[in-house]
Amino acid sequence: AQSVTQLGSHVSVSEGALVLLRCNYSSSVPPYLFWYVQYPNQGLQLLLKYTSAATLVKGINGFEAEFKKSETSFHLTKPSAHMSDAAEYFCAVSDPSSFGNEKLTFGTGTRLTIIP
């Protein structure tokens, strides 16, 4: 079975400061890993994904994440926070060996607040 753990249900950072959202995974096989963002009353939008290529993944809106197998982590970062980054962020994992059924297992989410 696969799972992800997101440390910190709420994170607050000042505008312009570094954003760091933590995600650790558990998987019996090399996983695919994802970060999604959810704005109020909207669906989930993919920020970035790791699919066993480069371990440092760059996504949209200036976000990036690094896959660290030794730490079983896939933390999301952004050098400088903008007010528009305020949202709920979800880390997710899928099993690449489950051909044709790439269902996602999500963490419980981290609500990011940006302080002006």
Place this chain on the structure above:
Amino acid sequence: GAGVSQSPRYKVAKRGQDVALRCDPISGHVSLFWYQQALGQGPEFLTYFQNEAQLDKSGLPSDRFFAERPEGSVSTLKIQRTQQEDSAVYLCASSLEWTENNEQFFGPGTRLTVL
């Protein structure tokens, strides 16, 4: 439309009523997923279709939940005899097909409130 659409966006049901939630995936997308997102939680997988075939329904919480996709496009999630614990946002996602670069596109969800 360009994205995944879901209807209704909001549904209030009395306990014991049946409800039907609709998902219109992106045209041409082969895979379709339903997820349930309880308040303050991450989405949880319910069921998966590849075209009209329901290949995985392991996440459906009880036999009151039923999903179909008869023509391989629009899908309906039906909940019979709704209970208060069914209150959640139901998300639908579609993807073109399984490839290493695949992406699931999510709809805005249907917020179900059972009184």
